[in-house]
Amino acid sequence: MLLSIEPDGPVPIYQQIRDRIVEAIARGRQPAGSALPPIRQLAVDLGVNFHTVNKGYDLLRQEGLLRLGRKSGAVVRRDAGSGPPDPGWTQDWTGRLRTLLAEAAAQGMSATDIVAECEAAIADFAFPAVAAEA
């Protein structure tokens, strides 16, 4: 199964679809150029309406991560090796990051634990091989 969804959760289905695909891209399971399932097919697989999948794909297109074509279908447009992100996006993302990390600090998580969780998450991602490693 490419995607797993919680239909009765608090987060909207189209948002879950978007999130799972973003994670798949970050982990290298969907590199730039790879194809995603057609809207209608994925909708059947997940047991949801095809408009819901369309909304998730369209979100990814707005974020620059997907290219949608008539017959070409949904193709990944960006991944970890596609160059630096848009400055406007970075500013927005930083704000969301600070809110999320602030929540951890307020809940009593230590600074070292927070950093450890961040590094553990990053360890699962597929970054392009750097020229100078040694």
Add this chain to the structure above:
Amino acid sequence: MLLSIEPDGPVPIYQQIRDRIVEAIARGRQPAGSALPPIRQLAVDLGVNFHTVNKGYDLLRQEGLLRLGRKSGAVVRRDAGSGPPDPGWTQDWTGRLRTLLAEAAAQGMSATDIVAECEAAIADFAFPAVAAEA
């Protein structure tokens, strides 16, 4: 001004109120035991309905960060020095963290830049002084 709000933004007002207070707690500007403005007063200051503020406060109460009393008002219940967070909360938070960091990786941000942003955010927080520092 204790709080600033974007009324026409995509994120709900009650969520913004919750987020700003979480950040204030993490930064030590609202330590455990400190009082927040009364619901009706903050509503006037922000120019929103008092039910909206109530919803934000109630969210923080559900998260264990606020204690709400009849006359005592809204008082911060937890901060960075109140001990380790709930395991169930940690699991949920880790999932949200991974999604957010995956977005950065998919957008082309490097691993070192991501870690740097995390550490920059944490640098603004007020963690309790550790016994062994040297």
Add this chain to the structure above:
DNA sequence: CATTAGTTCTATAATGTATAGAACAGATAA
């Protein structure tokens, strides 16, 4: 030309958000 797959349109039901007003329940102070 037929097929495929995304796109656009209307429509409906359910849920979430924000506002509004009223009343209630404790706790404190005059």
Add this chain to the structure above:
DNA sequence: TTATCTGTTCTATACATTATAGAACTAATG
């Protein structure tokens, strides 16, 4: 006691979002 302050609960309305449903359209491919 009485008045005041504070969170709490209730109904109600208006608007936006979410999810479903069906139909038709557009462009590219075989």
